[in-house]
Amino acid sequence: MKKLILASICSCFFLISNAQEEKMALSLDEAINFAIENSYNTKASKNDIKSATEKVWETTTIGLPQINGAIDYQNNLKQQVSLLPAEITGGPAGTFTPVIFGTKQNIGASITLKQLLFDGSYLVGLQASRTYLKISKQANEKTELLTREAVINAYGNVLVSENSISILEKNLKIIKKNLSDVKKIYENGLNEQEDIEQLEITLGNLNSQLNSVKRMKSIAYKMLNLSIGNPIETELTLTDTLDSLVKNNISLDIVSEEFSISNHVDFKIAENDRESKRLLLKLEKSKALPTLSAFVNYGTQGYSETFSFLKNEQEWFKSSLLGVSLNIPIFSSLGRSSKTKQATIALENADIKLKETKQRLSLMAEKARNDYQLSIENYSTTKKNVGLAERIENKQRIKFFEGLSSSFDLLQAQNQLYSQQQNYIQSMLDVIAKKATLENALNIPIK
Secondary structure, eight states: OHHHHHHHHHHHHHHHHHHHHTEEEEOHHHHHHHHHHHOHHHHHHHHHHHHHHHHHHHHHHTTSOEEEEEEEEEEOSSOOOEEEEGGGGTOOTTOEEEEOOSOSEEEEEEEEEEEEEEOHHHHHHHHHHHHHHHHHHHHHHHHHHHHHHHHHHHHHHHHHHHHHHHHHHHHHHHHHHHHHHHHHHHHTTSSOHHHHHHHHHHHHHHHHHHHHHHHHHHHHHHHHHHHHTOOTTOEEEEOSOHHHHHHHHOOTTTTTOOOOGGGOHHHHHHHHHHHHHHHHHHHHHHTTSOEEEEEEEEEEEEEESSSOTTSTTOOEEEEEEEEEEEEOOOOOTTHHHHHHHHHHHHHHHHHHHHHHHHHHHHHHHHHHHHHHHHHHHHHHHHHHHHHHHHHHHHHHHHHHHTTSSOHHHHHHHHHHHHHHHHHHHHHHHHHHHHHHHHHHHTTOOOO
16 A cells, blocks of 8 residues: 555656646747757757768778678588599499598688778768768758747747737727727617627627637647747747847848858858769779779688587698789770769759859848848838827727717728737737848858
8 A cells, every 4th residue: 555655656746747847938049049959850960960970980991901700611411422433443444433522511710801902982982971971060050040040930920929819809808898888879879780780890800810819829839849849738938028039139230241151051061062073073083993902811621520520639720811902994885984974964063053052142141131121121110000000090989989980980990900910010020030031141150
């Protein structure tokens, strides 16, 4: 009974610990740093670096000494018979005597040391493996930059959904009060049924939007968890607000930041891609060179009619061999020539791609600067428009209840306000997202 109680307490403690582990409070910077270490994509790219490192060593070992051992055992269940002229053993001429050479069983053990002395393709392969490692590291850098941008967008989408819910709930509260007041006025015969119906339509639309945004909020949190490498059901608390992020991300200094094409990770990847194609061409050319290797072999053989190889009296016959092998390619029916031409074409395409990458990255940086500046301008405009739309809606509401305007005029003012509110929230997200895009376009490293 005591053991059962103890087990129950331990289970409860484990469940409580797990529940605590499934709650996190994160600022945007903390979310980015967490994602760099834990997101699925960054983990995979780091594993690619480890794999590339092992590939370099694997290629290096080809030129290092190779030692192989072998043990061969044979049991001649039915030994082969050879025929000898009978006169050798004193028999009549023209006849043959069957004889068996060797013992029924034999065993041999050997060890061989091989060393590659020269192989042009090995030297090129070693260079190529190191280039592959550089490409893997640059791919990891690119993955981290993309992860940062994805986390910023996911974090911003959560805040947008929360702000949208707050605004919609505030608008619903106002509409419900307006509807209640209009119904009272209608009961006194001072307005028309249409006024009530117009407000009921607006109320229904706002309720639908609110329910939709609440569902999207749940999805937004799951997307954020996915982007940072958390289980999607982890309960998150965001410590940054949309207003604070916009304030921190409005900086025109970044627009004037110098763009260095040579330091951009995409350009480095394209350069290394070209380098890999150059090494491929070099590899195909090196296949026309001879290869030289040496080897040393030491072995021992034992022979017996029965399996007596484990006995002390078993006799063993030792042997050793030293050799050098030179392999000279002479004629491949123009196969090597064809592969060399293909590699030459691949190198030309890599040069073309490198030029295109340089132009594309410059254009992307220019576009990202423009988009970021436009997002700041839109934010300022929409912020001002929200204030104007609120004053217009408030005036129309006063006029409506004073009987100076129709319900249709009020509806237009309300719809304009709701539209400007959504535009304002979206403009805030755009500032944050466009800043992240510009940072990637300029290849600004993660802090």
